[in-house]
Amino acid sequence: MASHVSESERDQPADRSGDMASPGDVPGETARHLFERIGAFLDNHRLGTDPITYNFVYRVLSEPQGPLARAVNGLVDGGVRLTLSDIASLGESVGEACAPSAAGEKWVARAQTQIEGVEHIVRTVQAEANAFATSIAAGADAISDARDISPVSEIVAVARAMVARTRVVEARLDDATREAQVLRRELDEARADAQRDPLTQLPNRRVLEERYAIPTDADPAICLAMCDIDHFKQVNDRFGHAVGDRVLRAIGTALDDICVDHLVARYGGEEFAVLFTGVSLACAEELLERARASVSSKRYRLRESDAPLGVITFSAGLTLAAVGETLGTVLGRADRLLYAAKADGRNCIRAAAADIADR
Numbered sequence: 001m002a003s004h005v006s007e008s009e010r011d012q013p014a015d016r017s018g019d020m021a022s023p024g025d026v027p028g029e030t031a032r033h034l035f036e037r038i039g040a041f042l043d044n045h046r047l048g049t050d051p052i053t054y055n056f057v058y059r060v061l062s063e064p065q066g067p068l069a070r071a072v073n074g075l076v077d078g079g080v081r082l083t084l085s086d087i088a089s090l091g092e093s094v095g096e097a098c099a100p101s102a103a104g105e106k107w108v109a110r111a112q113t114q115i116e117g118v119e120h121i122v123r124t125v126q127a128e129a130n131a132f133a134t135s136i137a138a139g140a141d142a143i144s145d146a147r148d149i150s151p152v153s154e155i156v157a158v159a160r161a162m163v164a165r166t167r168v169v170e171a172r173l174d175d176a177t178r179e180a181q182v183l184r185r186e187l188d189e190a191r192a193d194a195q196r197d198p199l200t201q202l203p204n205r206r207v208l209e210e211r212y213a214i215p216t217d218a219d220p221a222i223c224l225a226m227c228d229i230d231h232f233k234q235v236n237d238r239f240g241h242a243v244g245d246r247v248l249r250a251i252g253t254a255l256d257d258i259c260v261d262h263l264v265a266r267y268g269g270e271e272f273a274v275l276f277t278g279v280s281l282a283c284a285e286e287l288l289e290r291a292r293a294s295v296s297s298k299r300y301r302l303r304e305s306d307a308p309l310g311v312i313t314f315s316a317g318l319t320l321a322a323v324g325e326t327l328g329t330v331l332g333r334a335d336r337l338l339y340a341a342k343a344d345g346r347n348c349i350r351a352a353a354a355d356i357a358d359r
């Protein structure tokens with residue numbers, strides 16, 4: 001996989017403050033793909049899956065250049081999460097001009113039909129239960145006044161009819177429940193896929209953004225590391241992207257195995273982020289150093305020919321998040337420390353707290 005930042009571009013810090021993914025569309029997008037992105041959007045913004053909210057998000061993602069999408073992008077700029085009140089106000093202000101297209105309508109239709117089906121079943125059960133209660137009451141009155149047993153026979157007939165209708169309703173409710181379970185499972189799968197890097201199977205950048213909480217005095221220590229594979233572009237150019245992908249998986253596995261109690265995420269390209277929680281800067285640096293040493297001590301070989309691939313290393317910048325700091329601020333400082341590690345010859349770690357690194 002090609003590097004998203006070349007070695008020559010490593011001399012300038014990247015601006016991480018605007019790294020929140022924005023909704024978009026692709027030509028020929030399948031309904032399944034759109035459904036997955038809708039699930040990811042709902043999960044990212046902590047929104048429910050009711051038909052109104054689902055339809056709103058569908059309108060945003062299916063028409064990324066439309067007025068509703070532009071309004072939402074302006075509102076969530078900087079990492080702000082969308083709320084139900086935002087959805088209500090935006091839905092009213094933008095109006096019907098943003099009605100959904102046909103690209104992913106079958107997913108919306110399935111959810112709406114399934115919910116409407118359950119509502120219909122509930123209404124039917126209530127109506128028939130009321131009718132049954134009325135019939136029983138009428139039969140009871142007739143029995144108290146009757147001189148023969150014909151009212152009893154009528155009540156038995158009503159009861160049997162109610163049992164038969166109840167069995168039909170139960171079967172329909174079972175079908176609706178199974179459909180709801182399928183929809184929930186598909187949505188859960190879409191959410192999981194949206195949070196996982198498909199190559200390394202590690203959490204992706206979205207998970208890092210969600211997990212990071214601005215520190216307060218009462219919170220445990222938070223440290224953040226940005227790790228970058230050294231000379232990764234040369235690996236891709238010399239051996240091909242398939243070998244580069246294996247290198248990415250190997251580095252990701254090494255970091256994840258050693259930093260097992262902390263979040264290791266594929267940030268993008270040849271970069272990985274490690275979010276340490278509840279440990280000091282020195283302890284985080286020790287774990288990161290173990291991972292760096294483990295990677296650099298191995299001698300990787302080509303699977304096809306057993307020819308040596310050479311030494312693979314990574315550099316890292318590690319910092320301690322100060323109270324009140326946003327993720328963008330901490331990422332920027334970790335990046336600057338990473339560039340310092342690159343400038344010092346690579347295959348090393350540069351760590352500093354906020355009050356030292358930002359001088």
